Amino acid sequence: MSQGKLVLGTKRYSSWSLRGWLCVRLAGLDVTEEVIPLGQEETSLRIQSLSPSGKVPYLEHNGIQTWDSLAIAEYCAEHSAFIWPSDPHARAFARSISAEMHAGFMHLRQALPMNLGRINRPRATLLSADVAQDIIRITAIWSQARKRFGDGSPWLCGNNFGAVDAMYAPIVTRFLSYGVHLPDDARAYVEAVRAHPLISEWYDDAAAEPAAWLASRYEDID
Numbered sequence: 001m002s003q004g005k006l007v008l009g010t011k012r013y014s015s016w017s018l019r020g021w022l023c024v025r026l027a028g029l030d031v032t033e034e035v036i037p038l039g040q041e042e043t044s045l046r047i048q049s050l051s052p053s054g055k056v057p058y059l060e061h062n063g064i065q066t067w068d069s070l071a072i073a074e075y076c077a078e079h080s081a082f083i084w085p086s087d088p089h090a091r092a093f094a095r096s097i098s099a100e101m102h103a104g105f106m107h108l109r110q111a112l113p114m115n116l117g118r119i120n121r122p123r124a125t126l127l128s129a130d131v132a133q134d135i136i137r138i139t140a141i142w143s144q145a146r147k148r149f150g151d152g153s154p155w156l157c158g159n160n161f162g163a164v165d166a167m168y169a170p171i172v173t174r175f176l177s178y179g180v181h182l183p184d185d186a187r188a189y190v191e192a193v194r195a196h197p198l199i200s201e202w203y204d205d206a207a208a209e210p211a212a213w214l215a216s217r218y219e220d221i222d
Contacts, residue, residue, distance in 0.1 A: 001030075002030055002032045003029065003030045003031060003061055003062050004029075004030075004031045004032070004059065004060040004061040004062060004063075005031050005032045005033070005034055005059075005060050006020065006021065006024055006029075006031045006032070006033050006057060006058070006059050006060075007036065007047070007050050007051055007056055007059075008020070008021060008034070008035045008036070008056055009035070009036055009037075009038045009056040009057075010035065010036075010037050010038045010039075010206075010209060010213050010215070011035065011116070011205045011206035011209060012114075012115060012116045012206040012209055012214075012218070013038050013039070013113070013114055013115060013116075013215065013218045014038060014056060014057075014114070015109075015114040015170030015173075016055070016057060016069045016170075017056050017057045018114075018166075018169055018170050018173075018202060019057075019069035019072075019073070019166050019167055019170065020059065020069045020072040021033075021057065021202065022165075022166035022169060022198055022199075022202075023069070023072055023076040023163055023166050024059065024072065024076060025198055026080060026082075026161070026162065026163075026166070026198075027076035027077075027079045027080040027083060028079070028080065029059075029076065029079060031059065031060070031061060034050070035209075036050075036056065037209075037210075037213040037215075038213075038215060038218075039215025039216070039217050040213075040215070051067055052065065052067055053067045053068065055067065055068075057072060059072050059075065061075070069102070069167070070098065070099065070102050070167075073098070073163040073166065073167070077163065082158075082160045082162060083162050083163045084162060084163055085149065085157045085162065086158075087149070087158070089149070090148075090149040090157045093145065093148065093149060093157060094145075094149070094156065094157040094158075094162070094163065094164040095164075097141050097145065097156075097164060097167075098163060098164050098167040100141070101167045101168060101171070102167065104134075105134045105137070105138065107130035107131045107133075107134050108131050108134035108135065108138075108171075108174070111123070111128065111131045112131070112174045112178050112180075113174075113217075113218055113221065114173055114174055114177070114218075115177055115219065115221070116173055116177070116202075116206040116207070117206070117207075117214075117219070118177040118178070118221075119176070119177065120176065120177070120178075120179040121177070121178065121179060122178055122179045123178060123221065123222060124222040125222060135180060135182075138168070138171055138186075139182060139183055139185075142156060142168070142185070142186050142189050143183075143185050143186070145157055145164070146185070146189065154188070154189065154192035155192070156168070156189075161193075161196055161198075165193065168193075169193055169199060172189075172190050172193040172194060172199075173194075175190055176190065
């Protein structure tokens with residue numbers, strides 16, 4: 001019997017939903033998923049009727065309400081020891097770069113919205129210097145994390161795909177969607193994340209969503 005529910009946006013488009021979903025799955029929480037299509041006339045009202053913040057993701061588990069992806073990650077960490085690294089230095093670094101992802105990189109987010117149906121198709125217009133700086137910072141974070149705390153694994157801060165990888169997973173999908181040129185070490189990380197079984201499952205779910213859920217605000221990007 002399900003212990004609650006996880007409210008998500010369209011898997012094709014919802015980057016924050018992907019982050020929350022990954023943490024919930026990594027923690028093994030038994031919840032029912034409810035997916036609300038984004039970019040539709042009724043989207044806002046439907047989400048507001050379910051989520052206190054009026055945004056996704058939103059988690060109810062054993063009667064406890066949690067919203068916002070980073071808060072959901074912390075809740076999941078109470079149920080699974082490997083969501084964050086066990087080493088305190090690695091854990092502090094992982095939490096710091098997760099918070100940086102949570103609060104930053106707005107230029108990249110706006111210029112390259114998540115769309116899993118778009119594959120290796122660069123934008124026709126030249127990316128701004130601000131977007132380029134976001135990409136440089138992200139790939140530098142990845143390189144530093146893996147050198148300091150990766151322990152020779154494919155992941156950012158330890159031997160397990162954890163919350164910090166979940167926070168950066170939607171960036172991986174954006175780089176793949178828009179054919180962003182990356183240094184070799186960043187490309188290796190992108191490939192490892194894309195090959196993870198949970199990421200593959202999310203992509204498969206996104207591909208199975210109804211055509212009626214396609215939204216021009218995400219699809220009509222030159």
